[in-house]
Amino acid sequence: xxxxxxxxxxxxxxxxxxxxxxxxxxxxxxxxxxxxxxxxxxxxxxxxxxxxxxxxxxxxxxxxxxxxxxxxxxxxxxxxxxxxxxxxxxxxxxxxxxxxxxxxxxxxxxxxxxxxxxxxxxxxxxxxxxxxxxxxxxxxxxxxxxxxxxxxxxxxxxxxxxxxxxxxxxxxxxxxxxxxxxxxxxxxxxxxxxxxxxxxxxxxxxxxxxxxxxxxxxxxxxxxxxxxxxxxxxxxxxxxxxxxxxxxxxxxxxxxxxxxxxxxxxxxxxxxxxxxxxxxxxxxxxxxxxxxxxxxxxxxxxxxxxxxxxxxxxxxxxxxxxxxxxxxxx
Amino acid sequence: xxxxxxxxxxxxxxxxxxxxxxxxxxxxxxxxxxxxxxxxxxxxxxxxxxxxxxxxxxxxxxxxxxxxxxxxxxxxxxxxxxxxxxxxxxxxxxxxxxxxxxxxxxxxxxxxxxxxxxxxxxxxxxxxxxxxxxxxxxxxxxxxxxxxxxxxxxxxxxxxxxxxxxxxxxxxxxxxxxxxxxxxxxxxxxxxxxxxxxxxxxxxxxxxxxxxxxxxxxxxxxxxxxxxxxxxxxxxxxxxxxxxxxxxxxxxxxxxxxx
Numbered sequence: 001x002x003x004x005x006x007x008x009x010x011x012x013x014x015x016x017x018x019x020x021x022x023x024x025x026x027x028x029x030x031x032x033x034x035x036x037x038x039x040x041x042x043x044x045x046x047x048x049x050x051x052x053x054x055x056x057x058x059x060x061x062x063x064x065x066x067x068x069x070x071x072x073x074x075x076x077x078x079x080x081x082x083x084x085x086x087x088x089x090x091x092x093x094x095x096x097x098x099x100x101x102x103x104x105x106x107x108x109x110x111x112x113x114x115x116x117x118x119x120x121x122x123x124x125x126x127x128x129x130x131x132x133x134x135x136x137x138x139x140x141x142x143x144x145x146x147x148x149x150x151x152x153x154x155x156x157x158x159x160x161x162x163x164x165x166x167x168x169x170x171x172x173x174x175x176x177x178x179x180x181x182x183x184x185x186x187x188x189x190x191x192x193x194x195x196x197x198x199x200x201x202x203x204x205x206x207x208x209x210x211x212x213x214x215x216x217x218x219x220x221x222x223x224x225x226x227x228x229x230x231x232x233x234x235x236x237x238x239x240x241x242x243x244x245x246x247x248x249x250x251x252x253x254x255x256x257x258x259x260x261x262x263x264x265x266x267x268x269x270x271x272x273x274x275x276x277x278x279x280x281x282x283x284x285x286x287x288x289x290x291x292x293x294x295x296x297x298x299x300x301x302x303x304x305x306x307x308x309x310x311x312x313x314x315x316x317x318x319x320x321x322x323x324x325x326x327x328x329x330x
Numbered sequence: 331x332x333x334x335x336x337x338x339x340x341x342x343x344x345x346x347x348x349x350x351x352x353x354x355x356x357x358x359x360x361x362x363x364x365x366x367x368x369x370x371x372x373x374x375x376x377x378x379x380x381x382x383x384x385x386x387x388x389x390x391x392x393x394x395x396x397x398x399x400x401x402x403x404x405x406x407x408x409x410x411x412x413x414x415x416x417x418x419x420x421x422x423x424x425x426x427x428x429x430x431x432x433x434x435x436x437x438x439x440x441x442x443x444x445x446x447x448x449x450x451x452x453x454x455x456x457x458x459x460x461x462x463x464x465x466x467x468x469x470x471x472x473x474x475x476x477x478x479x480x481x482x483x484x485x486x487x488x489x490x491x492x493x494x495x496x497x498x499x500x501x502x503x504x505x506x507x508x509x510x511x512x513x514x515x516x517x518x519x520x521x522x523x524x525x526x527x528x529x530x531x532x533x534x535x536x537x538x539x540x541x542x543x544x545x546x547x548x549x550x551x552x553x554x555x556x557x558x559x560x561x562x563x564x565x566x567x568x569x570x571x572x573x574x575x576x577x578x579x580x581x582x583x584x585x586x587x588x589x
Contacts, residue, residue, distance in 0.1 A: 090424045094351045107430040109337075
């Protein structure tokens, strides 16, 4: 394998749709063999970025190279090196799984003799042999995603792009897909670039994570490093209605810095770690504050997101990301 | 077989498969012209005895080519709408993200319609023959008519694809349908020009579809006529050239946002 075969680089990548800047200058570098997670809420610019890296969309500014090829100058070379599974599993419901694999093989110029074996191998890999000759319209959501994964692997790509591979899947199907992706990366050394809006997914799968919001990368690093940056656990206290919120807050602030909290609650970063919780409860009791709820949060990627953006990732208000396929190209 | 040919063939095959596997989509465009043919041959059979009606044995013999063209029109518009569906559903992205040649995306679809149009014509002939149709041009005549129908189907499919690629909406493609449909009716396809009068006759005479169907009809009513066949084929090919040009422009435009 060439040195730069699994490499993904973007420099100052920008994409505007009219006056909307969907991607506002992204720099990133993914090393060969890495699983790179691109985490952000709906409309953050994840899909637009992945569409530019997979040659489906021209950048307004900036440059990007995938597997050593410029995405604008040499799109066909990029297309030969990548596997792509886009968000709404673009699978023809009228064809069977095997037919789609054979078609995909032909699209990638695989010889007929190889394509039959390769299709069978992939069907076995994703556990779809029994359903191979059924029309895709009869597949469950998880089966479709697994087929989509198999389709993107037909030509043994050096880099695999997965756009929200598990959105809408039940937990079991999600875990099964995670296993496939891990195995693929471990055994084949395939570089994986995946976008997700689930922090858990980024945390579990990705060796390195970039958090994107409003078209910009706001944090980047290994999940552990990112979480360590947010540091200590957070204690969130919900006080009873009509209680002295200011008084309660002043008690809590003796134990650490304030942290953003849900409405009607107060949160504090426990400088002394989780073991400091008992002291907080005692102090609140002495201060005659009626406590309705107590929640201890260990730092998560969601906290990293909140630290960087002031908003929470899960349940964040989706802003509308322009979908290029629905707009008339100008 | 070279890679490019394999790709064209695979995409044509897929286009045909997805047509054939949608009974809801395939039966109406086949059956509607057939019903129309059955009803009007029964109702208008005696009009063939009107003075000025072209020499034909039956109204069915007069009508068969119009039915074939109508069927091709319906099926090819449905195929264009499938193309729009591919764009809506993301299958188009799958094609574009692969190193497949950009033109094969279009050619696959259009060639699928060509093949479908060809066999659809034979199907209408077969039904017609069951009901006593005689084709003066014989097998060669039927082959010639089917070839024109296939070319016309490819033409309509490329016009519908141009719409599909431009708008990315299957509704928009189906919305353009009445336009082509009225072109079909303001013509000499369902009634002879010799019995028309006034503006309608003028419009029908201007309409290229009139001349295409008349060229096809000659093979059925009078026997093999290369000159008539040529004029029909050239008109069908004209539709194709216009359609494929528009569709290629639309595809370039859509891909311009891609790398």
